[in-house]
Amino acid sequence: MSADAAVKYVTEIPEDEVKRVAEWINTEEYKEKNFARQALVINPPHACQPLGAELAAHGFEGTLPFVHGSQGCASYYRSTLNRHFREPAPAVSDSMTEDGAVFGGQNNLHEALENAYTMYKPKMMAIFTSCMPEIIGDDLTAFIKNAKNKECVPADFPLPFANTPSFNGSHIHGYDAMLLSILQTLTEGKQVEGRCTGKLNLIPGFDANTGNYREYKRILKEFGIPYTLLADISETFDSPLDGTYRTYPGGTSLDEAADSVNGKATLTLGPYATAKTFTWIKDNFSGKHVSLPIPFGVVKTDALLLKLSELFGKPVPESLKAERGRAVDAITDAHQYIHGKKFALYGDPDYLMGYVSFLLEVGARPYHILCSKGTKKVEKELQALLDSSQDGKDGKIYINKDLWHMRSLLMTDPVDAMIGDTHGKFAARDANIPLFRFGFPNFDRVNLHRYPLVGYQGVINMMTTICNKFIEVRDETCEERYFEMMR
Numbered sequence: 001m002s003a004d005a006a007v008k009y010v011t012e013i014p015e016d017e018v019k020r021v022a023e024w025i026n027t028e029e030y031k032e033k034n035f036a037r038q039a040l041v042i043n044p045p046h047a048c049q050p051l052g053a054e055l056a057a058h059g060f061e062g063t064l065p066f067v068h069g070s071q072g073c074a075s076y077y078r079s080t081l082n083r084h085f086r087e088p089a090p091a092v093s094d095s096m097t098e099d100g101a102v103f104g105g106q107n108n109l110h111e112a113l114e115n116a117y118t119m120y121k122p123k124m125m126a127i128f129t130s131c132m133p134e135i136i137g138d139d140l141t142a143f144i145k146n147a148k149n150k151e152c153v154p155a156d157f158p159l160p161f162a163n164t165p166s167f168n169g170s171h172i173h174g175y176d177a178m179l180l181s182i183l184q185t186l187t188e189g190k191q192v193e194g195r196c197t198g199k200l201n202l203i204p205g206f207d208a209n210t211g212n213y214r215e216y217k218r219i220l221k222e223f224g225i226p227y228t229l230l231a232d233i234s235e236t237f238d239s240p241l242d243g244t245y246r247t248y249p250g251g252t253s254l255d256e257a258a259d260s261v262n263g264k265a266t267l268t269l270g271p272y273a274t275a276k277t278f279t280w281i282k283d284n285f286s287g288k289h290v291s292l293p294i295p296f297g298v299v300k301t302d303a304l305l306l307k308l309s310e311l312f313g314k315p316v317p318e319s320l321k322a323e324r325g326r327a328v329d330a331i332t333d334a335h336q337y338i339h340g341k342k343f344a345l346y347g348d349p350d351y352l353m354g355y356v357s358f359l360l361e362v363g364a365r366p367y368h369i370l371c372s373k374g375t376k377k378v379e380k381e382l383q384a385l386l387d388s389s390q391d392g393k394d395g396k397i398y399i400n401k402d403l404w405h406m407r408s409l410l411m412t413d414p415v416d417a418m419i420g421d422t423h424g425k426f427a428a429r430d431a432n433i434p435l436f437r438f439g440f441p442n443f444d445r446v447n448l449h450r451y452p453l454v455g456y457q458g459v460i461n462m463m464t465t466i467c468n469k470f471i472e473v474r475d476e477t478c479e480e481r482y483f484e485m486m487r
């Protein structure tokens with residue numbers, strides 16, 4: 001008996017009806033119905049707040065992410081990070097169940113804190129919530145105070161915490177909340193009048209590309225600028241395989257993070273992912289405070305280098321000027337393969353700004369731009385980017401839409417390619433276009449997080465990836481007579 005014969009369907013659907021619906025969902029009529037829906041979300045290109053909080057926690061030395069909530073939720077955050085980086089994402093949970101939902105999770109929290117402190121010997125535990133304790137209203141301030149009074153952990157042990165309900169916001173908001181709490185906890189009482197570390201505090205925001213972190217470090221080294229990276233996941237999720245398992249590889253030193261309050265300047269490169277943190281820093285940190293977009297493309301990288309030069313009174317190094325020349329040369333060599341191509345884009349606000357800026361620089365056309373968790377401010381800034389170039393005049397922005405909306409756009413108003421994370425692969429397959437995986441998370445390709453997208457090297461990497469794919473598609477689909485040695 002065949003596998004099909006063994007299946008007994010509840011409702012038999014005629015093949016012609018299946019075919020009719022499959023064709024109908026590609027029409028303008030269906031698109032109108034699709035965009036009219038309000039309550040239902042299908043395949044949203046964003047994760048929840050606690051996942052972002054965990055990424056922030058992993059960026060600090062000896063820090064154990066601690067989920068106040070159910071064990072299943074903790075497994076989701078860990079597995080998402082694990083699948084993206086293909087590295088361990090150690091974290092603990094106080095495993096709230098039905099009892100915790102009824103009586104509150106204080107007992108779970110206290111027992112888990114004591115066990116985790118004893119077993120895993122962290123230097124800090126960063127606590128964040130899932131849905132259950134948020135819905136019942138658990139008071140983390142009181143719970144943590146009581147835990148220290150009961151000596152579950154030492155009185156001076158750092159326990160930053162953030163309320164990160166999964167039912168609103170996204171991973172960038174959770175990242176922001178956790179980073180803010182960590183900095184508030186570590187810098188408390190550390191500001192010294194007249195003291196200046198001479199360092200730059202660099203905040204990359206929610207960025208799951210370890211290559212980007214290394215690129216920032218390399219640029220600052222070329223300048224000779226001392227820095228503290230807040231928070232540094234470059235070793236946490238890209239440590240060497242040498243036969244020794246390290247529970248806490250890498251991360252920003254807690255002492256350096258505590259002293260960051262006395263820095264010479266603080267620069268955030270993911271302003272939408274660090275909005276609350278940066279607002280607090282402007283009121284509490286010494287030195288100058290600057291917010292810039294992620295340096296995707298030549299123009300935004302230029303802006304970063306010029307700002308570093310201004311802040312620290314150092315000329316832009318000749319080595320970086322040479323890199324700029326190579327990036328411009330790479331664009332010149334390859335622009336004909338991307339010029340005029342239409343792109344659909346989706347992702348976090350900070351990354352979308354970078355995608356649009358880069359594409360406009362190289363003569364491509366950002367056409368469908370979708371942000372699943374956006375604001376009027378995001379839309380206004382994206383529109384200003386589009387208006388700055390002739391190639392952006394036809395671009396349309398879709399705020400608070402999902403990837404099923406994107407599918408309707410692809411089928412009724414086609415483009416040449418998409419840029420985003422793994423979740424867009426189904427829509428890209430239906431539309432028969434390539435998907436360039438520059439976002440988070442990426443589950444179905446390897447080592448992409450090791451390739452920097454920022455800086456002049458990022459320009460070369462993105463240009464090379466995109467143009468070579470278009471050339472490859474041409475080779476695979478052209479008639480025999482057009483299959484040429486040279487492209």
